[in-house]
Amino acid sequence: MQEIFSGNEAIARGAHEAGVRVASAYPGTPSTEILENIIQYKEIDASWAPNEKVALEVGIGASFGGGRALVAMKHVGVNVAADPLFTLSYTGVNGGLLLVVADDPEMHSSQNEQDSRNYAKFAKVPMLEPADSRECKEFTRLAFELSERYDTPVMLRSTTRISHGKSIVELKEPVTGLPAPKLVRNAAKLVMLPGNAKVRHPLVEERMAKLSRDGAALPFNRLELRDTRMGVITSGVCYQYVREVLPGASTLKLGMVHPLPHDLIREFAAKVDRLYVVEELDPFIEEQIKAMGIAVTGKEILPICGELTPGRIRKAFGLPSAETSAMEKLPGRPPNMCPGCPHRGVFFALNQLKAYVTGDIGCYTLGFLPPLSAMDTCICMGASIGNATGVVKVVGEEERKKVVAVIGDSTFLHTGINGLMDMVYNNAPATVVILDNRITAMTGRQENPASGFTLMDEPAQRIDFPLLCKALGVKHIRVVNPLDLEETRRVLQEEMERPEPSVIITDKPCVLIKREGVFTKGPVYQVNAEQCTGCRACLKIGCPAIEWQPGEGKKGKAFIDPLLCTGCDVCRQLCKFDAIGRSK
Amino acid sequence: MSDQITNILLVGVGGQGILLASEILSETFMLAGFDVKKSEIHGMSQRGGSVVSHVRYGREVFSPIVPEGEGDILFGFELMETCRALPLLKKGGKVVANDLRIPPPSVLMGQETYPDGLADRIRSQFPDLLLVDGQHLAMEAGNPRVANTVLLGAVSKRIDIAETYWLSALEKLVPKKALEVNRKAFMLGRDL
Numbered sequence: 001m002q003e004i005f006s007g008n009e010a011i012a013r014g015a016h017e018a019g020v021r022v023a024s025a026y027p028g029t030p031s032t033e034i035l036e037n038i039i040q041y042k043e044i045d046a047s048w049a050p051n052e053k054v055a056l057e058v059g060i061g062a063s064f065g066g067g068r069a070l071v072a073m074k075h076v077g078v079n080v081a082a083d084p085l086f087t088l089s090y091t092g093v094n095g096g097l098l099l100v101v102a103d104d105p106e107m108h109s110s111q112n113e114q115d116s117r118n119y120a121k122f123a124k125v126p127m128l129e130p131a132d133s134r135e136c137k138e139f140t141r142l143a144f145e146l147s148e149r150y151d152t153p154v155m156l157r158s159t160t161r162i163s164h165g166k167s168i169v170e171l172k173e174p175v176t177g178l179p180a181p182k183l184v185r186n187a188a189k190l191v192m193l194p195g196n197a198k199v200r201h202p203l204v205e206e207r208m209a210k211l212s213r214d215g216a217a218l219p220f221n222r223l224e225l226r227d228t229r230m231g232v233i234t235s236g237v238c239y240q241y242v243r244e245v246l247p248g249a250s251t252l253k254l255g256m257v258h259p260l261p262h263d264l265i266r267e268f269a270a271k272v273d274r275l276y277v278v279e280e281l282d283p284f285i286e287e288q289i290k291a292m293g294i295a296v297t298g299k300e301i302l303p304i305c306g307e308l309t310p311g312r313i314r315k316a317f318g319l320p321s322a323e324t325s326a327m328e329k330l331p332g333r334p335p336n337m338c339p340g341c342p343h344r345g346v347f348f349a350l351n352q353l354k355a356y357v358t359g360d361i362g363c364y365t366l367g368f369l370p371p372l373s374a375m376d377t378c379i380c381m382g383a384s385i386g387n388a389t390g391v392v393k394v395v396g397e398e399e400r401k402k403v404v405a406v407i408g409d410s411t412f413l414h415t416g417i418n419g420l421m422d423m424v425y426n427n428a429p430a431t432v433v434i435l436d437n438r439i440t441a442m443t444g445r446q447e448n449p450a451s452g453f454t455l456m457d458e459p460a461q462r463i464d465f466p467l468l469c470k471a472l473g474v475k476h477i478r479v480v481n482p483l484d485l486e487e488t489r490r491v492l493q494e495e496m497e498r499p500e501p502s503v504i505i506t507d508k509p510c511v512l513i514k515r516e517g518v519f520t521k522g523p524v525y526q527v528n529a530e531q532c533t534g535c536r537a538c539l540k541i542g543c544p545a546i547e548w549q550p551g552e553g554k555k556g557k558a559f560i561d562p563l564l565c566t567g568c569d570v571c572r573q574l575c576k577f578d579a580i581g582r583s584k
Numbered sequence: 585m586s587d588q589i590t591n592i593l594l595v596g597v598g599g600q601g602i603l604l605a606s607e608i609l610s611e612t613f614m615l616a617g618f619d620v621k622k623s624e625i626h627g628m629s630q631r632g633g634s635v636v637s638h639v640r641y642g643r644e645v646f647s648p649i650v651p652e653g654e655g656d657i658l659f660g661f662e663l664m665e666t667c668r669a670l671p672l673l674k675k676g677g678k679v680v681a682n683d684l685r686i687p688p689p690s691v692l693m694g695q696e697t698y699p700d701g702l703a704d705r706i707r708s709q710f711p712d713l714l715l716v717d718g719q720h721l722a723m724e725a726g727n728p729r730v731a732n733t734v735l736l737g738a739v740s741k742r743i744d745i746a747e748t749y750w751l752s753a754l755e756k757l758v759p760k761k762a763l764e765v766n767r768k769a770f771m772l773g774r775d776l
Contacts, residue, residue, distance in 0.1 A: 322653030335631035548694030
């Protein structure tokens with residue numbers, strides 16, 4: 001049977017066909033849909049972990065218990081999961097373990113474009129790289145056999161164009177006859193005390209050397225001879241671009257990008273006149289080929305930054321591009337917080353208070369954009385609180401009062417708790433705002449430990465944020481309604497003044513939550529055109545439901561789109577002329 | 585079957601239903617026996633930002649994204665976004681555009697104005713433009729929310745694939761209770 005699957009759907013299907021028992025992940029674009037699709041296969045225990053490190057540790061436990069386990073994350077998630085990953089490389093596995101990492105060249109939805117292939121080399125684990133959805137499914141399935149045969153965790157690297165690209169996939173039946181999971185003790189292999197780890201490290205080196213030698217025979221790498229004047233070594237979506245742009249060239253398509261199959265590369269290099277590497281981001285393959293003493297052209301002609309496209313490859317090879325029409329000069333269309341978003345009022349207040357906002361990762365990072373323009377830093381998941389602590393340690397008393405960390409519910413639980421622990425322990429007098437909208441919103445509304453439900457849609461214990469902060473030792477904890485501008489501004493101001501650590505929790509759900517009884521749309525608002533003076537005060541919150549309608553000369557009036565308004569009431573509070581009210 | 589690849593671009597604003605429309609296109613091409621690839625960006629760009637989806641079909645498709653300047657058909661859900669995507673289209677490419685203006689943030693805030701005469705600007709470069717009043721025709725079909733399906737019907741007329749595959753794809757991907765109104769909307773667009 002055929003289906004059109006995204007790479008992520010195909011990876012989920014591959015896990016099902018491979019007999020995976022446990023899947024764990026933290027959502028992150030472009031990897032999120034892997035777990036969202038895996039839940040349709042009822043034999044797999046799938047869950048959201050609070051962060052990628054925990055997700056991998058859950059996977060490791062499942063593997064040690066004898067079950068096959070899949071763990072998924074975006075590229076920056078591997079930074080968080082790196083600690084267990086590097087030692088897992090030494091212990092090896094019992095049931096097969098696959099870590100799927102989705103890179104984001106071009107940073108469509110990310111804060112950097114780190115190349116995860118370096119992690120495979122650094123942690124000394126094999127890495128597969130599929131080039132379309134069919135390979136996503138097949139490689140996922142084969143990864144578990146590889147993992148068990150070579151006693152190693154396996155990484156599978158996707159990129160945005162693979163994860164979110166769709167192509168045709170042939171479905172197969174799941175494998176049968178896998179051994180039933182049970183406790184098997186092998187402490188010398190799994191307890192990584194120095195004495196045991198010293199025994200394991202040489203085995204890791206042998207494993208990687210063997211994988212490199214076996215590279216030609218494994219079903220991942222493919223040598224395709226066409227015109228031998230030009231040979232291109234490539235992998236992933238770049239293979240597709242090369243076939244499109246240089247259809248006559250011979251290719252060595254690498255499905256396993258670490259370790260590289262040295263013999264196959266030598267064989268290919270000997271058969272072609274000029275050798276090229278076409279790869280996105282770092283010169284990962286290129287540098288290793290150069291270290292083998294083989295002349296090859298790569299990043300001299302291809303960019304390191306951003307993703308490759310057929311057009312960029314054409315340009316690099318000096319090929320003519322299609323004639324395109326001139327680019328029109330048009331107003332931009334950046335993303336924006338939704339109408340009624342509970343974050344909007346908080347950032348409006350922070351802007352008014354001229355706060356120095358250490359930001360974090362989530363929808364609320366859009367608070368950086370005008371007209372809210374209330375974010376000064378954003379580094380990585382959970383960084384806001386530590387950043388605020390550091391800033392207040394160095395600036396003077398008056399500036400200290402301006403420092404506010406802003407972090408979402410899911411991001412706080414991901415890696416923010418430790419930052420708050422440090423802020424309290426070391427008595428750093430900054431204010432933390434936890435934006436609790438009861439969901440992991442930016443990645444498309446995933447449940448989390450504070451949402452009350454699991455990935456499998458079962459009711460779950462909800463984290464009590466005030467109680468958690470109290471347990472960490474925070475003495476000043478305030479809960480506010482972020483749709484009440486006056487209350488939000490007053491509480492923020494009071495806590496910013498306070499020379500002690502304090503936490504403000506905003507308590508309003510995301511407007512996109514569909515579960516009944518969480519978010520309810522209020523009666524919509526309208527502008528009374530007779531009372532509207534055209535002062536533009538309501539435009540300062542940047543709500544997509546409010547439109548400036550120009551009139552004669554400089555005059556104009558505000559208009560509220562009733563199809564977009566959620567009735568949050570924030571714009572009404574800004575109108576000094578009582579021109580905004582509920583529709584009759 | 586020739587080696588010719590047909591390149592379709594769907595553009596608009598996040599939240600307009602572009603992904604579903606591109607799924608229906610892809611499904612149709614698969615049912616008709618072609619190789620299909622499609623690509624788009626999820627995540628941050630979906631919060632009301634510009635969205636571009638690429639769909640390609642033919643005997644064998646390699647790249648999931650349409651090379652710059654090689655689009656055969658531009659399927660625009662919003663006028664300004666249609667205009668923005670013109671450099672992706674090949675000379676003589678076809679355009680089917682919804683006659684709809686969604687103001688971006690700078691226009692909402694009164695800092696910029698929504699450009700005038702976009703349809704004429706498109707037509708001057710790409711004479712094969714069909715401007716569709718999707719909202720109006722959707723009302724005629726019985727539901728203002730099926731404007732995309734009207735447009736899809738109009739696009740289908742410009743692609744050489746038998747009607748039956750389009751209708752099967754609709755049946756597979758549209759929720760049962762909304763199927764009838766979508767079928768009606770599709771035929772309205774197809775008859776334009």
